[in-house]
Amino acid sequence: MIDWDDVRYFLAAARGGSVRAAAKRLGVNHATVLRRIAQLEERLGAQMFEKLPSGYRLTDAGEEVLEFAEQMEASSHQLETRVLGRDQSVRGLLRVTLTPILATHLLVPDFADFARLHPDIEMDILTSGELANLTNREADVAIRVVYDRKTLPLNLHGMKGPELFGGVYISWDRLDAWRAGAPDPIRWIVITMHGIPEWAGEGEVRTTGVPFRTTDAAAQIVALRQGLGIATLPCFVGDADPLLARVPGTDLHLYGTLWILTQGETRKTKRVRLFTEFVSRKLTAHAPLLAGLSISRD
Numbered sequence: 001m002i003d004w005d006d007v008r009y010f011l012a013a014a015r016g017g018s019v020r021a022a023a024k025r026l027g028v029n030h031a032t033v034l035r036r037i038a039q040l041e042e043r044l045g046a047q048m049f050e051k052l053p054s055g056y057r058l059t060d061a062g063e064e065v066l067e068f069a070e071q072m073e074a075s076s077h078q079l080e081t082r083v084l085g086r087d088q089s090v091r092g093l094l095r096v097t098l099t100p101i102l103a104t105h106l107l108v109p110d111f112a113d114f115a116r117l118h119p120d121i122e123m124d125i126l127t128s129g130e131l132a133n134l135t136n137r138e139a140d141v142a143i144r145v146v147y148d149r150k151t152l153p154l155n156l157h158g159m160k161g162p163e164l165f166g167g168v169y170i171s172w173d174r175l176d177a178w179r180a181g182a183p184d185p186i187r188w189i190v191i192t193m194h195g196i197p198e199w200a201g202e203g204e205v206r207t208t209g210v211p212f213r214t215t216d217a218a219a220q221i222v223a224l225r226q227g228l229g230i231a232t233l234p235c236f237v238g239d240a241d242p243l244l245a246r247v248p249g250t251d252l253h254l255y256g257t258l259w260i261l262t263q264g265e266t267r268k269t270k271r272v273r274l275f276t277e278f279v280s281r282k283l284t285a286h287a288p289l290l291a292g293l294s295i296s297r298d
Contacts (some may be wrong), residue, residue, distance in 0.1 A: 002043055007069045009036035010048060040065075047150040062215050074199050078165035084166040091120035094271050098125040101217045105237045106289075107143070110282040114275060121271050140266050141276060147256035157267050159280050161258035162287035168200055169238040169251040174227035178205060187212045189220050200232045203249030235292035254294045258283055 012022035013033060022033045041048055046061035058066060098107065103125060115123055126139055141158075145164055152158055170178075170186075178186065185208040188196050192213045212219045212228055217237075217263045225243045234255065238244050259274050260283075267273065288294040 003039065004072065006036045006040040006043070007072055009033050010040050010062075010065070011069050011073060013037060013049065013056055013070075014058055014062065017157070019056065032134045035260060040042075041115045055107050062183075064297050090270055090274065092269075092271060093122045093124065094141070094275055095124040095126060095139040096141045096143065096275070097126040097128065098143040099145075101234065101237065102143060102145075103127045105234075105240070106286065107279070107282070111277065114278050117278075118271070118274065121275075140262065140269075140272050141279075142261040143260060143261055143279065145256040146259050149257075152261070153261065156263050158262075159260040159262060159276055161280065161283040162290050163257050164234060164236075164255045164290050165252045165292045166232055166234045166255050167238055167249040167252045167292060168203065168230055169212055169233050169244045170205065170230045171225055171227045171243055172245050173243075174229075175247075177227070185210070189214070189229045189231040191215065191217060191220055197232055197252075197253070199253040201250055202230070203247045205249075207231060234290075235294075236286065236289045239289060239292060239294055 009026065009032075010020060012025050013019055016022045018026055019030055019033045023030050025275045026033070037048060044061070044065065046065075048062040048065060049056040049285050050059050096111070101132050103111075104127075108125070111123065111125060115121065120202075146152060174186070177184065184212065186205055188207050190196055190213055192215050196211070207229060208241060213219075213221060213225055217233075220231055221233070221241075223229075225241070230247050232253075233244075235252065238246065260279055262272055267276070283290075
């Protein structure tokens with residue numbers, strides 16, 4: 001009989017293209033992956049991979065096994081989600097995925113409130129810019145900013161939240177210095193992979209052609225607070241920061257709408273239902289901040 005765990009290791013190696021990638025994805029060491037694949041090969045009497053300088057390539061037998069392995073995986077996920085859908089206990093694991101900036105600047109205090117209300121629910125908050133696969137149960141709930149509702153996968157169940165706006169910000173100290181005629185140059189502070197958004201204008205402030213780049217939003221915000229220049233931020237970040245002001249003469253921009261997403265039978269579990277309803281109420285309360293309407297700026 002084939003061990004499903006051996007098949008999982010085979011799938012990870014096939015998708016990652018190497019034993020190293022499979023080990024990282026599964027959180028095990030290199031030797032464990034090799035041993036599991038060897039067990040599967042011995043059971044099936046065929047070699048699954050050809051080892052090349054560039055990585056692992058499936059043999060003809062491996063390609064054939066891959067098709068059936070993916071079917072096994074799909075059946076396993078379907079069985080798991082059906083069973084979970086009948087789980088009405090208010091305990092167990094709850095995995096939530098969202099971007100780091102949404103977590104650290106808005107929702108972690110709300111998540112903490114939920115955890116205090118339900119101490120038997122074990123919470124994993126997965127903060128990443130990459131979208132977790134709900135179908136494969138990498139997470140139970142995803143909180144995402146969606147610009148076009150048509151891009152949402154049809155198999156996901158969504159609760160629509162408030163709209164999210166962004167603006168252009170500068171530190172209050174730098175703004176005061178600019179108003180006083182300080183000659184220091186003002187730079188755009190941008191995240192490398194995004195650059196300056198097409199919608200963003202300088203308003204009444206003029207910047208130099210020499211940007212300051214960071215690879216993440218946390219470093220961008222620190223540079224902004226230091227008075228280095230201007231940057232685009234979600235309103236819930238910029239307006240809530242006492243050190244920052246909106247750049248005069250600039251407009252707000254609609255990033256999209258927040259959605260709370262779940263999948264299939266998973267959304268029927270009591271802990272998932274309780275959490276999505278709780279977060280939906282919290283997002284409604286945050287709506288003015290998310291829209292840039294919570295406070296006025298000079």
